[in-house]
Amino acid sequence: MRAVLDNRCLNTYIPIVARPLHVELKQNRPFDLLEEETHLSIARTAALLEHAMVQVLKPYGLTPTQYNVLRILRGAGDGGLCRNEIGARLLRPVPDVTRLLDRMTDQKLIGRAREDSDRRLVRTHITPKGLDLLARLDSPVRAFHKERLRGIGQQKLRQLTDTLAELRDTGE
Numbered sequence: 001m002r003a004v005l006d007n008r009c010l011n012t013y014i015p016i017v018a019r020p021l022h023v024e025l026k027q028n029r030p031f032d033l034l035e036e037e038t039h040l041s042i043a044r045t046a047a048l049l050e051h052a053m054v055q056v057l058k059p060y061g062l063t064p065t066q067y068n069v070l071r072i073l074r075g076a077g078d079g080g081l082c083r084n085e086i087g088a089r090l091l092r093p094v095p096d097v098t099r100l101l102d103r104m105t106d107q108k109l110i111g112r113a114r115e116d117s118d119r120r121l122v123r124t125h126i127t128p129k130g131l132d133l134l135a136r137l138d139s140p141v142r143a144f145h146k147e148r149l150r151g152i153g154q155q156k157l158r159q160l161t162d163t164l165a166e167l168r169d170t171g172e
Helices: 033-062 062-075 083-089 097-106 129-148 154-168
Strands: 111-116 122-126
Touching: 033 111, 033 154, 062 083, 062 097, 062 111, 062 122, 083 097, 083 122, 097 111, 122 129, 122 154
Parallel strands: none
Antiparallel strands: 111 122
């Protein structure tokens, strides 16, 4: 008797259906209002993504807000920015930008200098140490973003990004 190789391909795709938020939160019944579920779903997703980002940054001794400041200052270039400009660009507003910048100055990640033309204006810039740290983080952070969003196609990501932008515009 001769053995027969069965090389049929059984490609049975089972669509992955995400759990509704009320199930994830172990609630007994669905939300009454779609808008409430949407709002809470955005908040829950943001919290989970931020928690995961904290884990990526922890070995480097940075918080997500400090990382955000470094990115803002790298993007600002040699001219740097004043405290209020940094505060306005933060992803998550903080109550005391000055204290945040003080801690980062102590770590030598940023530097501050008064303007010669207007002594009231203090410019903040990223230091070589801050630039080096960001350069070391670029690859792990990109990998984190790609990994966390790998199951969502480019078209859906673009649609989600556009929808969230629209939501932010209506909330201002």
